Amino acid sequence: MNKIIIISGLLLGFLLLACNDGELEVETISFDNTDVLSCTSDTTATFLFKYNQKQALILTLPVNSLENKAKEVGGTIPTNYKLYYRTFSDAVSNSYFCANIPPATPAVTAQIEATGGNVSITTQPIYDENTGNLLRYDHLIRISNLVIVNNQGNKVVDSNFIFGTYRTNR
Template sequence: MKRILCMLSLLLIITACDDGNLTVDVIDFSEVTAQKCSAKDVIYKVKDGEMLFIEIPASTFTADETLDGAPIEVSINSTNKVTYRKYDGDVSQLNICPTVPDATPNLKEEWNATAGTIQITSTAVKSTNATDNSTRITGYTYNIVFKDITFEKPTGPQRYQTFVFGNYATTVSPLAFGFNHEVDKSACSTKIYDFSGGEVFTLDLADYTALFTHDTATPRTRLISATNKLSYRLYSGTITDAYFCATTIPSTPTLTQQWDAIDGIDTVSGIIEVTTTTLTSSTYLHTIRLKKVTLKKGNSEFSLGDDYLFGTLITP
């Protein structure tokens, strides 16, 4: 019996020693809002005397949505760093953002991530116009999760299979759509344009002749498709028809954004409608409306609404 008790005691001692000096500490910033330093690429969270921050290039956070199950993934390394710090007093952005951070409170402990992956899932934030059901993208929310992350801390390594950092939000300026809706036909093609500074709204219609007739009886419709296309482009400077009619497209201004309309579905969405009235004995006024049209860039999209006035075109 004594022998059995001795063996059990020895087993307990070995089990206890197997933990060594590894102490599992709990860090939780789930209820804290993430912020970004204005002058450097650091996203941080502070809670009383604790701080958790990521040093990561701003270009990682693209202005686009990620597909379901396909987050942005970057490895933790010398470029993408994750750090936890504990201080002897309450901390703020003054302890991380300035070139020379505040010296107080004093740093008590620091953990540096040595391995793992940063996963980022991006979702567009949209505003909705309740009158016409149109939407506009106003920003993006990035959900950040650390996978298989290992922190090297004073008492030894600590690993998390999944560690939720939380959401980081950005804002974008909604597209202006500052058009006057008086459109023109291109001088060098059958494309129809509406210009406003660096904004260009274009209808590229293979069915131009069929849509713009002298028939004033009923509206004529076509679906947005590979041959009847709609696109919105934003340039770095003012655009005119000459830009597109040049033999070689000029190097400036440069294209900064392009949104293309999604193909239509009969009687449902993506519909181009043209209504014609007699303006004078020799001219006709064509009113072009877009019904339930959605524009897309990458994985992001927004709606022009139930009924959007593209513009009016006068033809002889």
């Protein structure tokens, strides 16, 4: 009987120590099937974002990173580019990111800044298949060797992934 009490006490103690202390416990981040957005629709954008309910990925770009011509540019995180993962108290929308004065709600509950990675932006013109007229430019953004670490010290994003395609008008 004493062995059962001791084992139960040890198990209870372990469970109490394993409880979280309210810190952000992100295990994985997924933004599959979400669009890359900006508050502008042209190449002057230096702030791109993706959101999914109560979370967002925010990528800041150097000025002139986007041009409407076929080319590839790149750089490193955090030297040239900055990437943030942010969680909110409630679901966000485009208007949250594009307001002149940041809204008070939803509140940012946590933010993690990427500490490493490589960004590559490949720009391609997109033509109408029937007329051959230029429709737009697609800027495909890839991130490799990404390092985002949660409070537990675990990587929370695939190290190589496609951030998405940002589209600009001709």
